[in-house]
Amino acid sequence: MRIVVLSPHRDDAALALGLTIGAWLEQGHAVEVMNVFSRTEQAPFSDVDSLHGNDRVSFATAVRKREDESWVKLYQGLPGRGRVTLSELNLKDAPLRLHCGVDEVFREPEPTEKVVLKIKRALEQSRAAVLVLPLGVGGHVDHLTVRQLALPADMNVTPVAFYEDQPYSALEPAKVEVAVQEGALAAGAPLQAWFAAEPPADMAAAIKRKRRMALCYDSQYEDATADTIAEYSAQYEGRERLWTNAAWRATSFVR
């Protein structure tokens, strides 16, 4: 099965789905992580602020690409025949695109024609059998834009799953239920919780693995945030929860 995961930024797929993607690879699926708003100058825990303004975007964009690549390397040597690939749409993230501060990115999407066209075209070319989208927990405009534009028109036919965005879900779990309701409204169908695999025998090892994944993105977070994100998966017995439509649950993809 060809699974396309839409990641608004480089880190969203890893932080929300790192263990799930591991399970899919073990099951032999091909996973494409499509990084949408990958042009950025956000790398607060790097040297970006010491650079001249003109150099910040290329620096931060490159740093974050390397972080993403180091995450994918963690899957090497694991059992399973599946492959994960990274792609990027190279769109500007919210602060660059909307000329706003990082505290002003929580707003309703008003995507430009360029953003709409680029995401739609990439989805057509991806030949995705199933789509995995952000639920939009936390209300970051880039996450909401991806959810809005990537939602298939035929929700009755196309299998779609939504993931619990991080670090928002871990830092403010109360927002998850709200996002599930909003996601269901956007999808026009009720969503049901779903897991890619049975709980692992060694939950502590799974949480440790998740922490290593989160630590790949050290230009974005302090170690304590990586801990919080990793520990969030403990309530799901060392897994990550997805929210799925009926078409998803009707595919042979479901265990």
Ligand SMILES: [Zn+2]
């Ligand atoms: Zn994000």
